[in-house]
Amino acid sequence: MNRAALFDVDGTLTDTNHLHVTCWWEAFRQAGHAVAMHDIHRAIGLPGEDLLGHLLGEDHDTSGDERLTAAHDTLYATYFDRLPGLDRAAELLRELHARGWRVVLVTSASDAELTALRGAIGADDAITATASADDVSEGKPAPDPVVHALGLAGAAAPDAVFVGDTVWDMTAATRAGVVGVGLLSGGIPRRDLEEAGARAVYRHPADLLAGLDDSPFADVSGEAGK
Known part of the structure; x- marks a missing residue:
């Protein structure tokens, strides 16, 4: 076996992990959400959709989720050449x-x-x-x-x-x-x-x-x- x-x-x-925290924090800020970095840190490791539900509440308006995820991904991609x-x-x-x-x-x-x-x-x-x-x-x-x-x-x-x-x-x-x-x-x-x-x-x-x-x-x- x-x-x-x-x-x-x-x-x-x-x-x-802390690069992800920074990028999620900025994505949330751009979308008008005030989410503490400490809370974001504790949520790192969850898939994007679950992370958003965990931090914004399962009953949050999901219409902006795709934009939030795209903002995070765009910000994080700027680090790809030096991770x-x-x-x-x-x-x-x-x-x-x-x-x-x-x-x-x-x-x-x-x-x-x-x-x-x-x-x-x-x-x-x-x-x-x-x-x-x-x-x-x-x-x-x-x-x-x-x-x-x-x-x-x-x-x-x-x-x-x-x-x-x-x-x-x-x-x-x-x-x-x-x-x-x-x-x-x-x-x-x-x-x-x-x-x-x-x-x-x-x-x-x-x-x-x-x-x-x-x-x-x-x-x-x-x-x-x-």
Whole structure:
């Protein structure tokens, strides 16, 4: 049976969460909505439609949603040529690939955005596939993107680990029956990630890479303690 190393991208492999916060804040401002950056930050990781409902209320007038999303996307695209990958993210993916894991990215990014993100990570040689929110009926925190990623990897839930930086990531992993590993690099507190189901929490990709042999990846592969 294949083993699947599933990874969120924004805030997990790339240092981009706060760019999203800024772009959403400006998009909301242009549309006449006063939304606090703190609240936007906590909503990052949700698909665009769900993020708008979460921040503006499920009963908000959705007639302007398309313009809001387009404004965010246009603003964020101005950073495509300089999106920062997190330290040693590429090495982490390559090490897992070398150990026989099938690496699948689980993201809600559009095709153009994903191309820029993959360029920032710089480890296409280690990535088996990508699961997008567009591929499923519901995005995170629903388990659908994680389940879809398992299918792409040809792996079962007990043979997978999902690494992410938000409570939405950890909730989706838990609902899919997959071990969740949280990273603090997206700015969400350790306690929140643990309460959402994270089996372990690391500071950033470099920290996880350094502790890989004692991480949940070792538990899944049966190598813990060796």
